[in-house]
Amino acid sequence: MADITQSGDVFSATPVRRRPRIKLRHIGDHAILVAGALLMVFPIVLVLMTTSFEDADIVKNGLQFGFEGQMLENFEAAMFEASGFTKTITGTRMLMNSMILGLGFAIGKIVISMMAAYAIVYFRLRFATFAFWIIFTTLLLPLEVRILPSYEAIQSMGLANTYTGLIVPLIASATGTFFFRQFFRSIPEELVEAARIDGAGPVKFFIDILVPLSRTMIAAIFIIMFVYGWNQYLWPTLITTDEGMFTLVRGIKQIVQVLSQTGAMIPEYGKALALSLIAMIPPVLIVIFFQSWFVKGLTESDK
Amino acid sequence: MKRAGFTTVWLPVALLLPQLMIIAIFFYWPAAWAVQSSFYLQDPFGFGSTFVGLENYTDLMTNVEYAKVARFTVIYTVLVTFFSLALALLLAVKADTVIRGAKSYRTLLMWVYAIAPPVAGFMGLMFFDQRNGPLTEMFQAFGWEFRLGADFNSTATAMVIVAVWKQIPVNFIFFLSGLQSIPKAVREAALIDNRSATGRFWDVTFPLLAPTAFFLLIINITYALFDTFGIVDTLVRSEPGNNPVTLVYKVFVDGFRGNDLGGSSAQSVILMILVLVLTVFQFRLIERRIHYT
Numbered sequence: 001m002a003d004i005t006q007s008g009d010v011f012s013a014t015p016v017r018r019r020p021r022i023k024l025r026h027i028g029d030h031a032i033l034v035a036g037a038l039l040m041v042f043p044i045v046l047v048l049m050t051t052s053f054e055d056a057d058i059v060k061n062g063l064q065f066g067f068e069g070q071m072l073e074n075f076e077a078a079m080f081e082a083s084g085f086t087k088t089i090t091g092t093r094m095l096m097n098s099m100i101l102g103l104g105f106a107i108g109k110i111v112i113s114m115m116a117a118y119a120i121v122y123f124r125l126r127f128a129t130f131a132f133w134i135i136f137t138t139l140l141l142p143l144e145v146r147i148l149p150s151y152e153a154i155q156s157m158g159l160a161n162t163y164t165g166l167i168v169p170l171i172a173s174a175t176g177t178f179f180f181r182q183f184f185r186s187i188p189e190e191l192v193e194a195a196r197i198d199g200a201g202p203v204k205f206f207i208d209i210l211v212p213l214s215r216t217m218i219a220a221i222f223i224i225m226f227v228y229g230w231n232q233y234l235w236p237t238l239i240t241t242d243e244g245m246f247t248l249v250r251g252i253k254q255i256v257q258v259l260s261q262t263g264a265m266i267p268e269y270g271k272a273l274a275l276s277l278i279a280m281i282p283p284v285l286i287v288i289f290f291q292s293w294f295v296k297g298l299t300e301s302d303k
Numbered sequence: 304m305k306r307a308g309f310t311t312v313w314l315p316v317a318l319l320l321p322q323l324m325i326i327a328i329f330f331y332w333p334a335a336w337a338v339q340s341s342f343y344l345q346d347p348f349g350f351g352s353t354f355v356g357l358e359n360y361t362d363l364m365t366n367v368e369y370a371k372v373a374r375f376t377v378i379y380t381v382l383v384t385f386f387s388l389a390l391a392l393l394l395a396v397k398a399d400t401v402i403r404g405a406k407s408y409r410t411l412l413m414w415v416y417a418i419a420p421p422v423a424g425f426m427g428l429m430f431f432d433q434r435n436g437p438l439t440e441m442f443q444a445f446g447w448e449f450r451l452g453a454d455f456n457s458t459a460t461a462m463v464i465v466a467v468w469k470q471i472p473v474n475f476i477f478f479l480s481g482l483q484s485i486p487k488a489v490r491e492a493a494l495i496d497n498r499s500a501t502g503r504f505w506d507v508t509f510p511l512l513a514p515t516a517f518f519l520l521i522i523n524i525t526y527a528l529f530d531t532f533g534i535v536d537t538l539v540r541s542e543p544g545n546n547p548v549t550l551v552y553k554v555f556v557d558g559f560r561g562n563d564l565g566g567s568s569a570q571s572v573i574l575m576i577l578v579l580v581l582t583v584f585q586f587r588l589i590e591r592r593i594h595y596t
Contacts, residue, residue: 026401029397029400032393033394033401033408036412036471037411040412040414040415040468043430043468046437047429060435062432062435112322112325116321119314119316121308122308122309122315123315124308125315128315131319134326138326139582141575141578142525144529144554145529145554145574145578146337146575147554147571148567148568149334149336152336153332168325168329169325172325172326172328177322192308192309205309227416227417231418231420233532234536234555238559252419252533253536256537272425276422279419283419284418287417288410295476295480298416298476299480
């Protein structure tokens with residue numbers, strides 16, 4: 001008897017029914033999830049609201065709940081008003097630099113690591129395993145650990161304050177190569193055999209078959225890499241001293257320093273908060289809109 | 304390597320060359336340079352250096368300041384890892400049970416992933432502002448004289464809170480995908496055996512999630528050690544002073560501000576060894592993970 005009632009419970013728990021109703025015992029679950037969502041969203045909402053206040057107000061009262069009329073002005077100032085010590089850097093300029101860093105890093109990384117992974121997986125190369133291990137070892141040491149010598153290397157090559165110096169050293173890690181290697185290995189052997197029988201050479205096979213086949217993987221890894229590149233802080237801080245080269249995230253350091261100075265002027269809090277929001281908008285939008293690819297890229301590349 | 308691979312020789316070499324060159328210049332050379340200069344004492348004015356053997360290392364081991372930073376880093380890492388894993392697990396379990404609104408919850412809980420650590424740190428500065436930060440006021444309401452940047456424990460607390468907030472999404476995503484990969488048959492069998500949801504969670508779900516949790520443990524330790532640099536730097540306003548800092552931050556401060564090349568390099572090497580140990584550990588776990596699933 002008890003067994004029958006329990007198995008009835010089993011069937012009602014499976015999500016086969018078309019219209020699930022919120023059950024009483026699910027209210028607690030929803031309460032926890034709503035609290036979690038608020039924890040994640042509310043801080044940003046509060047910052048956004050505060051950008052609608054005047055600087056003097058923010059200085060006096062800190063973060064504000066409510067709406068005033070200053071939002072447009074603050075965002076406009078953040079985007080177009082020149083700031084910094086040399087008055088050469090605007091939000092637009094930083095946005096462009098961030099884009100160059102994010103896109104350059106993501107594309108560079110994907111191109112270079114796909115090429116390397118293709119060479120390792122699809123060619124009978126004597127030193128393929130050795131090359132793989134050389135590349136693979138780089139997974140072990142994050143840039144933060146070897147930051148000083150990397151900086152010296154860039155300095156001695158005269159690449160400080162250049163996009164090359166900003167992007168290329170960040171590419172020197174194997175995450176992408178490892179990811180594409182795993183993916184290529186999962187592609188059936190018959191594919192390359194068929195291609196060879198049809199007379200396709202290695203270049204044709206790569207461009208006409210393998211790259212189109214990897215589209216989803218490329219999209220997934222692109223999102224992860226773009227966000228990673230965009231959010232870089234330590235390396236841009238060291239390598240860009242010229243304000244015209246600042247990225248938005250690098251600019252945060254400047255903002256903190258300027259706001260910490262006690263001067264006669266009222267610190268431009270509204271503008272600073274607006275800039276910090278601008279710095280998060282592009283990666284956040286990408287993550288939200290391409291959510292399924294993003295989750296795929298994250299859970300499959302981080303192994 | 305595929306059995307039916309191509310036999311051309313020049314092409315794979317050309318394909319590998321860019322990656323190998325970048326790695327040689329920006330990875331192996333700097334790493335070797337760090338190891339080498341950790342055995343030298345640099346003249347502060349840049350006139351050459353003298354070989355001092357292990358002196359930089361022994362200096363570090365007896366340095367009170369370094370011990371303090373190391374101790375803080377350990378506590379910080381444990382707290383960040385524990386709280387971000389625990390909160391994310393709770394949310395993932397709940398997001399896995401509810402049917403209605405599951406997608407919206409998922410989006411709302413994961414998007415903070417895209418926010419850069421220093422941006423989160425800057426927001427933290429506003430929330431923990433000494434005069435009018437909402438969280439400062441909350442702590443003061445509980446009778447705690449919370450002073451960010453002036454009081455060690457206050458700054459440490461702010462760092463932990465911001466770092467946990469920033470890390471919850473990653474853990475949430477991994478836990479949720481781990482939960483969703485548990486076969487339905489297993490869940491239904493568990494449902495028959497055990498009526499209490501809590502009992503089912505600890506007896507069935509949690510052991511099945513263990514591989515994911517182990518893997519996340521390493522990810523979180525690495526995050527707390529290295530990726531929170533931006534949070535630390537913004538919350539201390541780039542002025543370490545008496546504030547708590549992590550080991551990576553100290554490498555940076557000693558190397559770039561203190562001009563102590565040898566000492567900073569020795570610290571780098573110690574961190575390298577730490578990462579190596581963690582990674583070896585991680586790969587052993589991944590091997591076990593494959594056996595599980």
